[in-house]
Amino acid sequence: MKVSSIVAFILAFVLLISGIYGLNIGPVSLEGRQYEQAKQIGSYICLSCIGLTGSTVSHTLTEDTLNRLKKIDYPVKIWIFTSNDCPTCPDAKAIILNFTLENSNITYEEIRLETQGQFFDAYAVSELPTLIFFNKDGIVLRKDNFIHKVVGIDNLQKKVIEAIEMVS
Amino acid sequence: MGKIKRIRTISQSLSLIIINLGFLGIFFKHLTGPVFNCYACPWASISCPIGLLQNFVMNGQVPTYVLGTMGAVFVFIGSAFCGWVCPFGFLQDAITFVKSLFKKNSKKIKRKPQIKNKSKDLSLITRLIVLLAILVLAIRYVDTIFCKLCPIGTIEATFPYQVANGFSYNIWLGARIAILILLIIMFFIVSRFWCRYLCPIGALAGPSNKISILKLFHSGKNCEGCSICKDVCPLDIEVVEDPNSTRCTRCGDCVDKCPKGNLAFGLDLFGLVTISPFKKKKEKVSEKKLVTPSSEGIPGSNEKQTDSNIIPPEERDILDEFKYREKGTLVERPAYMGFKRGERVYLPYEEVKKIGIRPPKTSLPVLLKQYSEGRLAEDYNAPEAFVEEKLEEKLSETPKSIPKEEVDKKHFEKFRVANRTELHIDHLKYLKELDIPIEIKAIANNNKEVPAVLLAIIDASNQINFEYLNARDQKAEWYYKDSLPSIYFNGKYYSGLLSEDELIYKIKLERYILDNVSLVIDYTRCIGCNNQSCKKVCPIFKNIPILNEGYGIYPLAKIGCSLCGKCLIECDRGGISFIFGEKLVIDSNFSIDMIKKNKELISTIYPETVMLFLEKNKKHSNRALNFTIALSYLSHGKLSYQIIDIVKNQEAVLKKKIGAIPCFWISEKVQISGMVSESSILAFIRKISKWKG
Structure with a gap:
């Protein structure tokens, strides 16, 4: 001993x-x-890890989303906050990629925790994955004076298309 | 709640606040520790080691930082964080506390069965399996699978997020809530269930108890039969055998509750330097050791020895008493009291003085000679100037501070005088020689109901402690009062005739019991007894030394016990029993729990006398005796018994047609012979209740 x-x-x-x-x-x-x-x-909470959002989700866009997406004629930029160890971030990224493929007005940028941590602090992001939206002037979409964030991957398509419509 | 437990609860509460300081905006999430606290909690200020472990493993790294942090804590204080800091442990303690509130007699420590569990302790293995499974799943699925099901995450993260962000449902959420509910149910059934079987941190913390600097020490003194430490341990550890068990959470409940202070925390630096609160090494203790009762402190033992030194027992004679006027004399009954002239009675001298009867003029040798020849001297004069005391006046003078019982007693003493009767000289002789205290109680509506013959018997001996109880008195509640007056000999109801011969025979029987039965105390069971109910119920136990080991045999006659059986019933540890004979016959399986449980049934039986046919120094005879004593007490003395030694009274055995020993005999139809067990006794009790009722 x-x-x-x-x-x-x-x-x-x-x-x-x-x-x-x-x-x-x-x-x-x-x-x-x-x-x-x-x-x-x-510091950054993986929402799927605490059972708040589904682990898997379909990447293909629904017809309703496609129809609404066709009507978007103004540029929208989406920032997607991810990290290396976030299991649902790739799913969120794949869905946003589909959005950009369907409509060229929509662009996205990936903000990685490991390299661009300062943006997490700037936009007060603590959950992963998180999406925020910018208009053509680079002004972030706000709702009730708070930055409008789409968090998690539950009903992601629906939430994203609603946010894109709000950007107008 | 003990002192340590109180400090621990404070520590747990403070820790819960400190590791969740996020509500003040204070975060130090680069820190981790061996505590189970979800870092996804909005307020969590430190990181969860298991979450970090999974993330590092997922990334293909060896989690040196997490393992190092936990290891650094473990090598110093072992698993103390589990008991003093961990919030999940706190939750489990809180549930155990709630559980104790619902239980009856929560003040008493619940006794766990003494049966040793021979199966191996698998708790560490299950915890290791959980830890390995967590790591394997994290590597295989590159996901924090454990976090998806983690119960503390459900409480600390899922619920707050659900409340803040609105309810959403998915299969993992359902699963984790189900797991939490299941675990909470298990916490109510098994205390510290998570720490015991599932905690992955405990898989690392547990073994560290063996090597950590902080260690639990046992003094090495004999703790056999106590096991309070095991009873209070939330993890059911055999603390004495393995103080540094892999299950231990260092909660210190055992240290808190140990009645002898045999457990304490100390330091042990790699086995080289040991700072132990106890310096002695553990001694080996022999299992069975007979302790010869020392006469020290036992009432009566010293006096008896001195008496026998002065007057050898052979030389003592009843007639010697008459030489001393102080002790008593034969007096003639006063004629006006309703007795025949010349009728004599033996009275203590104090009584003679009190009632003012003149002692006979004839010298004692002459008087006795006349008595032996069957003729009495006629030259007694009528009592001179008998002044009747004004008792009522005296009673009214009694100061108020004297308790009512005493006034009653005085009143009784005064008024009973008129009912005296005379005893046979042989009986007088026997009663004078009586050297064992016998308790007699009479319950009656008034003092005149107390039989005169009984009073005469009482007065004839110094050893008889007599008490008169009024039937309406609160004190008399315990006693059987259906046919008054009730006479109790040593706590046993006497249902026979109130004749001189019968009463003397009863005293002889009682004396035989007291001469041949001994009290046995199993001291190993006394260790750690907090109740000390024996001392509360009987003053005799205050004079008996309570030792730490072995057995003490005390002959009843020596300690002045009247064998009422109260101690046998009241001792909740089974440390008291009685044996018929002198030899110590150990009966390890003896228990009267079933009899105790059925005390209401037993208390309803009708007065009955049992003949107990026993053989000396036999285990089953002793057991039958103990059952009978218990029954007798629980039946409020209605079940009186007499012991018959089958070796000495073979005639009785043949006459009663006793088949097997021990035998519990009431009549030829109503008896149990052979193995007397608790269940057979109870069946028998039911039988006599039916039979009578």
């Missing part, structure tokens, strides 16, 4: 220091120290 306690003691501190000083061990080496990564992971 003496030896095992000494070994455990040393191991614990080796792991702790290596985690703090960014000595990443493992098949994938990411930039940044692990405690900074921990802050990122902890």
Whole structure:
């Protein structure tokens, strides 16, 4: 028991220091120290992870969405906030991509937590995935004086098309 | 609530606030710790180690930071965070507290069965399986699968988001709410169910108890038979055997509740430096050790020895009493009291003085000679100047501070004098020689109902403690009052004839019981007894030393016990029993719980006398004796018993046609012989209730 306690003691501190000083061990080496990564992971809430939004969703647009989308004749820019470890962000991205393919007025930009963290703070985004919308002048869409955010992937198509219509 | 528990509750409450300081805008989410607190909670200020672990693994990293942080805590204090900080543990403690509110007798510690669980402790294995499954699922599906089902996430994150952002439903939500409900139900059934079987942090925290610097120490003193630590432990750990169990959450409830202070926290640095509150090493304790009762502190034992030194028992004679006027004398009954002239009675001298009867002029040897020849001297004069005391006046003078009972007693003492009668000289002799205290109680409507012969018996011996109870008195509630006057000998109702011979025979029977039955205390069961009900119900126990181990045998005659059986019923630990004979015969399976439960049925039976045919120093005989004592007490003394030793009274055995020993005999039709068990006794009780009723 003496030896095992000494070994455990040393191991614990080796792991702790290596985690703090960014000595990443493992098949994938990411930039940044692990405690900074921990802050990122902890700070932004993956909504699907707490059971608030479905894990899978159909990417193909419905007829109703397509019809409404055809009527959009003004430019709309969508920012989609994602992160590496967000499981539903790829789904949200795929749906928005379909929107842009159907109507060239609509463009999107992906804001990644790992590289563009400052935008998360600027627009007070703490849930993933989150979508915000800009008009042609680059003014963000607001609703009741708050930035209108579409959060999660539940009924995403419906929420996005409504927001796009509101941009007008 | 003990001191440690109170501090712990404060610690848990404060921790809950500190790790959820997000409502003040304070976040330190780069920090993590071995606590189960969802970081998706809008207020969570630190990160969840399990969530981080999954994310790092998903990204293909070795989670050195998380493991290092938790490990650094574990090597110092083991799993203390689980008991003192973790909010999910706090929730489980709160549920246990709520559960205790609903239960009756929540003040009493619930006794858990003493049966040792021979199956291996699988709790650590299940926790490890959960941890491994979490990691494997995270790697395989590149998703935080555990977080989707996590119960603390449901409480801390899902519900607040649902409230804030409107209700939405999906299959994961349904699943996680179902899991939470299931777990809460389990928390009501099994305390700390999550920590015990499922907690993935506990999978790492548990083993760390064995190597951490903070350790729980046991003093090494004998704790056999106590197991209060196990009873109060929310995780049912055998604390004495394994103080640093992998299940332990370091809550300290055992330290709090240990009545002997045999448990305490200390420090152990790699086994090299140990700061233990107890310095001695654990001693081996022999299992069965007979403790010979010391006469110290036992009432009467010292006096008896000194008496026997002065006057050897062979030389004592009833006639010796008459040499001392202080002790008593034979007096003639006053003729005006309604007795024949010349009728004599033995009276203590105090009484003689009180009632003012003149002692006979004839010298004692002459008087006795005349008595043995069958003729009495006729030269007694009428009592001189008998001044009747004005009792009523005296009673009215009694100061108010004297309790009513005492006034009643005095009143009784004064008025009973008129009903004296004379006893046979052999009986007088027997009563004078009586060296065992016997308790006699008479319950009557008034003092005149108390039989004169009984009073004469009482006066003839110093050893008889007599008490008169008025039937309407509150004190007399316990006693059987259907046919007054009721006479109780040592707590047993006497249903026979009120004749001199019968009463003396009854005293002889009682004496035989007290001479041959011994009280046995199993000291191992006394360890950790907080109630001390024995001391509350009987003053005798105040003089008996309570030891830490072994058995104490105390002959009833030596300790002045009247074998009422109250202690047997009141001791909730089964530490008190009685044996017939001198040898210690241990009966480990003896229990009177069923009899205790049916006390209402037992209290309804009609007065009955049982003949107990027993053999000395036999386990089953002792068991039958204990059952009978319990029944006798629970029936309010209505079931009186007499013991018959089958070795000495073979004639009686043949006459009553006893087949097997022990035998519980009322009549040829109503008896139990052979194995006397609790159920057979109860069946028997039902039978006599029907039979009579």
